[in-house]
Amino acid sequence: MSTTFRSSRASADSPAVTFREALFRGLAPDRGLYVPVAVPALPTGWQEVGTFQDLAVLVLGNWIGDAGLGAGRFESLVREALDFPVVLRPLSGSRWLLELHHGPTLAFKDFAARFMGRIMNAALEQEQRRLTIVVATSGDTGSAVADGFSGLSNVEVVLLYPAGRVSPLQELQLTLVRPGVRALRVDGDFDDCQRMAKDVLADEEVQAAGVSSANSINIARLLPQQLYYLWALLELEREHGLRQQPLFSVPSGNLGNLTAGLYASLSGAPIRGFIAAHNANDWFPRWLAGTGEAFAFPPTVATISNAMDVGSPSNFERLNTVAGAVRATVSGHGVTDEATRQRLRRTFEEENLVVCPHTAVGLEAMDMHRAGDTSVPAVILATAHAAKFPEVVSEALPGQWPRTPELDSLADRDTEAAVIAADSAELKSFLLGRS
Numbered sequence: 001m002s003t004t005f006r007s008s009r010a011s012a013d014s015p016a017v018t019f020r021e022a023l024f025r026g027l028a029p030d031r032g033l034y035v036p037v038a039v040p041a042l043p044t045g046w047q048e049v050g051t052f053q054d055l056a057v058l059v060l061g062n063w064i065g066d067a068g069l070g071a072g073r074f075e076s077l078v079r080e081a082l083d084f085p086v087v088l089r090p091l092s093g094s095r096w097l098l099e100l101h102h103g104p105t106l107a108f109k110d111f112a113a114r115f116m117g118r119i120m121n122a123a124l125e126q127e128q129r130r131l132t133i134v135v136a137t138s139g140d141t142g143s144a145v146a147d148g149f150s151g152l153s154n155v156e157v158v159l160l161y162p163a164g165r166v167s168p169l170q171e172l173q174l175t176l177v178r179p180g181v182r183a184l185r186v187d188g189d190f191d192d193c194q195r196m197a198k199d200v201l202a203d204e205e206v207q208a209a210g211v212s213s214a215n216s217i218n219i220a221r222l223l224p225q226q227l228y229y230l231w232a233l234l235e236l237e238r239e240h241g242l243r244q245q246p247l248f249s250v251p252s253g254n255l256g257n258l259t260a261g262l263y264a265s266l267s268g269a270p271i272r273g274f275i276a277a278h279n280a281n282d283w284f285p286r287w288l289a290g291t292g293e294a295f296a297f298p299p300t301v302a303t304i305s306n307a308m309d310v311g312s313p314s315n316f317e318r319l320n321t322v323a324g325a326v327r328a329t330v331s332g333h334g335v336t337d338e339a340t341r342q343r344l345r346r347t348f349e350e351e352n353l354v355v356c357p358h359t360a361v362g363l364e365a366m367d368m369h370r371a372g373d374t375s376v377p378a379v380i381l382a383t384a385h386a387a388k389f390p391e392v393v394s395e396a397l398p399g400q401w402p403r404t405p406e407l408d409s410l411a412d413r414d415t416e417a418a419v420i421a422a423d424s425a426e427l428k429s430f431l432l433g434r435s
């Protein structure tokens with residue numbers, strides 16, 4: 001059993017393709033995003049699995065078979081990619097924090113990057129070819145992809161990140177010297193980086209040179225991100241005896257995580273609904289609240305939850321293909337920086353817990369949504385570890401400077417980045433010069 005994928009724009013020159021083709025193309029020929037032709041129903045037995053990895057093997061296999069790699073190889077790659085804990089931490093008020101930051105770069109992006117890197121590399125080995133991956137990042141994607149793809153035999157990575165829009169620690173993580181990874185510091189914002197990546201990926205000359213993408217426009221990123229929604233449902237029932245369908249609050253920027261959750265829901269997972277928790281870049285909550293007429297994407301606003309500073313979320317194009325389900329199950333909220341800081345303080349006072357600013361947006365949006373009514377259980381995705389954002393945390397919580405041994409050890413490592421203008425032509429010549 002497996003599904004095929006079609007372009008979100010559904011034009012005649014973009015026929016349905018296999019998972020392998022969607023993985024390597026990134027973007028469909030008509031510049032749409034690949035979406036499943038049909039979301040496969042959850043496989044029988046998904047509620048009986050023992051571990052997160054067992055769940056991953058079962059559910060991913062149900063979506064894409066063995067990706068043409070042979071069942072044994074596919075299974076061992078999935079287990080190796082997803083070998084870190086997923087923690088569901090109870091809070092007060094019938095709330096649970098779904099901690100997705102126990103991977104090597106301490107953000108949820110590790111799930112997708114580690115899976116995608118291994119599957120791509122194994123496919124390339126099989127086909128005896130090599131590939132360069134271009135990634136536009138608002139911070140956490142780049143470090144996860146750099147980590148998840150470095151040292152693989154047949155893939156090389158080029159990272160684009162917006163100059164001055166990522167934290168010093170994020171920049172350190174992005175620019176570490178790693179085998180097979182090059183960082184480009186772009187004189188622009190995240191939307192510029194994303195536009196440049198899209199432009200070059202649609203360019204035939206660049207494609208011919210063996211270049212693809214790995215940011216949240218690639219369908220392969222979304223598949224493993226469904227898994228932790230399912231795992232949370234299993235844990236709520238098994239560990240906490242809960243049978244009610246929960247609400248999920250998803251700190252959102254490019255809307256990849258939300259789209260993945262929606263796919264889990266469309267596949268039959270018992271989910272009450274989703275909250276798209278945005279910062280001041282709240283185009284999507286305003287779209288949800290509106291009557292459906294299109295309105296332009298505003299420019300990106302810089303906030304203290306910078307991994308969500310996205311003015312024009314690219315996965316909206318995917319969500320729009322299932323707009324009915326989105327309107328029926330998703331509510332949106334925009335959270336100001338001030339409310340984010342207050343939520344960080346409150347969470348520290350009430351739970352003795354230091355959370356990252358993105359997670360604080362998720363917590364705040366859930367409270368705005370429930371408005372004191374705790375009868376529906378709430379799961380808030382903790383998308384990153386607080387130690388990735390020590391400046392923001394210490395500003396909200398004087399005296400706190402969260403840290404981890406992994407991040408502390410980065411200070412001793414070598415870094416390197418090339419600087420380029422926010423210009424697709426310049427990126428193209430960089431790629432062609434190197435490929």
Ligand SMILES: *Cc1c(COP(=O)(O)O)cnc(C)c1O
Pocket residue numbers: 107108109139140141216251252253254255256257258307308358383384
């Ligand atoms: C990427 C990221 C988000 C936003 O996720 P999307 O899938 O782009 O909506 C939220 N929080 C953190 C910490 C992130 O790194």
